[in-house]
Structures are given as C-alpha cells and as structure tokens.
Amino acid sequence: MAAIDEIVFHQVLAWQHFYDRSTPAVGLMSDGLLHAAELVAIVGGFFLVADLRRRQALAVRSAWAGFVTGLGVFQLFDGIVDHKVLRVHQVRYGVDLLPYDLAWNLVGVVLLVAGLVMLRRSRDEGRG
Template sequence: MESTINTAKAVRWPTGAGAMVGIGLMAGVDEIVFHQILAWHHFYDGASETIGIMADGFLHAFELVLLVAGFFLLLDLRRRNMLLTKLAWAGTLVGAGGFQLFDGIVNHKLLRLHQVRYVDNVLPYDVAWNAVGLLLLGIGLIMYRRRVSNHD
C-alpha cells in the first residue's frame, strides 16, 4: 500500500507542478503577445480601457504567482530527487493546452469576456486558438500516459 501511495505522489507532484508552470506560461504568452504587443484584446473588454488594463494586470499577477509557485515546486522536487522531468513536461503541456482551451471556450464564448480579435469573422481565430490548445493538451496527455505506463 505504501509503495502505491509513493508512486501516486511521484507521478502527481511533478505533473501538477508542471501544469502550474504551463498555465502560467500560456497566460504569459497570451498577455504579452495578444494583450500588449498586438493589442487585440484585454482580459475584460466589456468596460473602459482603464478597466481592461486593470483586468490585464490581474491576469499578469495570476500568471506570475503560478510560474513562481510551479518553479519552486519543481526545484523542491529536484532537491529531494523526486523530479521526473518527462512528467513535468507532460504537465506543462497539459497546463498550457488546458489554459488555452479554457480561455477559448469559457472566456471567449461562454462568458464573452473578450474575443481573440475583433474582426467581422472571428471563426478562423477561434478555430486556430482552440486547435493550438487541443494540440498542446493532446501531446501532454500522450506524454503523461506513456510515462505512467512505463513507470518513468
């Protein structure tokens, strides 16, 4: 029983820490590229420019907390010789893809906080956005399954 618990922890911790990093990384890419460089949208576009920028700041803070916490967990796992790097990478891709899909489906379509880009036909942008998320998520899940089935 004890070895099963330890095996579950050995799988769960690097995957979870990687997922935190992946969510933070993808939120950072979204924030820097689409909110700041391209200026296609803010996290919340339903109010004034000031509120939109403030919402971007909250997203940025969330992203930084996840990145710092995720990297601290990964470093702690490494220090304790428990870091399974392939599982951490799988978690990173699952986190990044999961964030991308959540943003594309929940934030863009269900809550209507913002669109990828405000143009007449948003469909190509939505398809590309969600396809990238599905690709990252799929690769991460395949990596995870292979590592878990091979007992890393």
C-alpha cells in the same frame, strides 16, 4: 500559457484585454491583474519544481507532460469559456472571428493531445 497569451495577444499585438466589456482603463487593469496572478503561479511552480529536484523526486518527462497538458487545458478553457460562454473578451475585434476561434481552439487541442500522449509515455517513469 497565460503568460504567452498576456504578453503576445494583450500587450504586443493589443488585440484584446482580459476583460473587454468596460472602459480601456478597466481592460488595462484586468490585464495587470491577470499578469500578476500568472506570475505568482509561475514563481510558485518554480519553487515546487526546485523542491522536487532537491529531494531528487522530479520525474522530468512527467513534469513536461503536465506542463504541455496544462498549456492545452488553459488554451481551451480560455477559448471556450472566456471567449464564448462568458464573453469577457474575444481573440480579436473588428474581424471575422471564426478563423481566429478555430485556430485558437485547435492550438489548445493539439497541446492537450500532445501533453496526454507525453503523459501516457511517461507513466512508468521513476518506477523501479
């Protein structure tokens, strides 16, 4: 989710930077650091999945459930903690924030609930 957020909202739409409470140069640098951290996490995750596949221990449905749950957790954390509590950035500037905040957090809730439903349905996967 960090990759989607960084690419779509930070780079393509240019609505925000990871840290907007300083100069544009600091905002751009914070985006680069976020992007680097998210890429390290993605590569690390691919290595972990590859290792599970190699050992024939990958529970595919459970892995997808964890992935979707993680998307929702990240989205809600970003929307609540980063946007509202810490105020490091907002979804967008120069507009009424309420519709953006509601949409942002609603997407997070939908992803989280979908992931938890998937997780519940996959809990018996690999047993037997």
